[in-house]
Amino acid sequence: AQSVSQHNHHVILSEAASLELGCNYSYGGTVNLFWYVQYPGQHLQLLLKYFSGDPLVKGIKGFEAEFIKSKFSFNLRKPSVQWSDTAEYFCRRSGTYKYIFGTGTRLKVLA
């Protein structure tokens, strides 16, 4: 069965630190990958997505992600986090007939 794994469940960083959140997907099928963010009290919103082409994808708010096919990974990065990045981050995979979310990573940024 297709799956998505996010190994970091909780991450605590200080402002200005660099961020990398892991996302691994299982082999097989169509691979369309997304990162969503849920700020406290807000809706889930899209950060970035990858379908094909340039494996380095840039999203909103300074986030980027790199698709590495050989590692089945799609890690989310940000060079310098801000207090306002405190949120829960979800990696998602979609194919023709399935939408699968990772379990999420709670990021807390200390001011």
Added chain:
Amino acid sequence: KAGVTQTPRYLIKTRGQQVTLSCSPISGHRSVSWYQQTPGQGLQFLFEYFSETQRNKGNFPGRFSGRQFSNSRSEMNVSTLELGDSALYLCASSVGHGGTDTQYFGPGTRLTVL
């Protein structure tokens, strides 16, 4: 453009009852998907409707059902509620169906089963 709206925002039911949740997609969006979000299981896909037809279905029992109307509004029904059905139910809409469309999420309906 108005976002995805879900009603009601909060519900309290008892075991054995049934419940209907409603979702109004963004204008022009023809696909509506439903998800269950719980602390233990995270976000799990329930089903997707496109042009009044169920296109995709997750691994939930038959007690969970849905439908979509000609104006793309969707309802989700859960019959014979169990304690484990307590969750945040999220609706998401997109222009089309399939893997590449961006889904826009609503605020959710918080269901508590006592």
